[in-house]
Amino acid sequence: MWGELFREMIFVTIGTYIGFDRLVKKMDEIASNLNEEVVMQIGNTKYEPKNSKWFKFLDNEKIDELYNKADIIIAHDGAGTLLSAISLNKPTVIVPRLKKYGECEYENKFDLAEALKNKGRIVVIYDVEQLKDAIQKVKSLVYMPSERDKRLISFLKEYIATLDRGIKNGKKYQ
Amino acid sequence: MKIGLICNMGGHLTEMLFLMEAFDKHEIFFITYNDPRINKLNYKKYLLGYIGTDFCKMVRAFFKIFNILIKEKPNLIISTGSEIAIPAFIFAKLMGIKSIYIETWSRVNNKSRTGRILYFVTDVFLVQWQDLLKEYGKKARYVGGVI
Numbered sequence: 105m106w107g108e109l110f111r112e113m114i115f116v117t118i119g120t121y122i123g124f125d126r127l128v129k130k131m132d133e134i135a136s137n138l139n140e141e142v143v144m145q146i147g148n149t150k151y152e153p154k155n156s157k158w159f160k161f162l163d164n165e166k167i168d169e170l171y172n173k174a175d176i177i178i179a180h181d182g183a184g185t186l187l188s189a190i191s192l193n194k195p196t197v198i199v200p201r202l203k204k205y206g207e208c209e210y211e212n213k214f215d216l217a218e219a220l221k222n223k224g225r226i227v228v229i230y231d232v233e234q235l236k237d238a239i240q241k242v243k244s245l246v247y248m249p250s251e252r253d254k255r256l257i258s259f260l261k262e263y264i265a266t267l268d269r270g271i272k273n274g275k276k277y278q
Numbered sequence: 279m280k281i282g283l284i285c286n287m288g289g290h291l292t293e294m295l296f297l298m299e300a301f302d303k304h305e306i307f308f309i310t311y312n313d314p315r316i317n318k319l320n321y322k323k324y325l326l327g328y329i330g331t332d333f334c335k336m337v338r339a340f341f342k343i344f345n346i347l348i349k350e351k352p353n354l355i356i357s358t359g360s361e362i363a364i365p366a367f368i369f370a371k372l373m374g375i376k377s378i379y380i381e382t383w384s385r386v387n388n389k390s391r392t393g394r395i396l397y398f399v400t401d402v403f404l405v406q407w408q409d410l411l412k413e414y415g416k417k418a419r420y421v422g423g424v425i
Contacts, residue, residue, distance in 0.1 A: 183289030
């Protein structure tokens, strides 16, 4: 009973895009051999998991709850998903979508997975056969708290403030 | 002042939500796509049907977005991509509304189709990765990413 209470949770999320059967299927296959509880957001995936909890879509608030609760995140290589995972500094396994399996229209986002690969607690795998090892590996990566880069926000604030002053002074625009 | 935030659903929207702190104390509204997640977006919002690469849908979106901009009269529009921004940025140019286009975070070293077009239209063009600067011209600037 207590073991169940302290069980860690793996959150698998594939976004709102095309389904991702390869990842969902493999994850479900290994779920029964893992100590962690597995919860999957499967979106438009056709395969329905049998060994794990799953749902298709949830609104932002509930999804954020799951991101927060998760001990490990396994995600497709979508920008939104990865922003959420990385901002929380959670150990994350990224499985990029491959065009050859019809998982995406363009394979431009490899760049993102590759650019993030060496930052913090991230493991990137292209072959789902490596999923189990990747989960073990990502758990062993050390927590590296990073300051959020606020330069872009500062830039926008400054631009808006300048524009606002111009408007208030009655000039057309700066 | 009034700021229009224009972006696709999914990652583009998540990126914009990471920047909300910059718009504190200003009046804002969103133009984005209708999506299951959007119900809980507690800001003033205009929801459009998905455009993608469909030419007819793009033409229809031009009319809708034109009407929204006429009604709202923003002082500035900002986008984190993607194609939904095209009509808005073209009208902004014609109407004298200032604009900032932020190339999406997932573009690390190659240009997006929307970026290629709006580079010539927007007042300020930002990229989120240093490597991407060399793909665009002098107008592009790198001042950090959303994270």
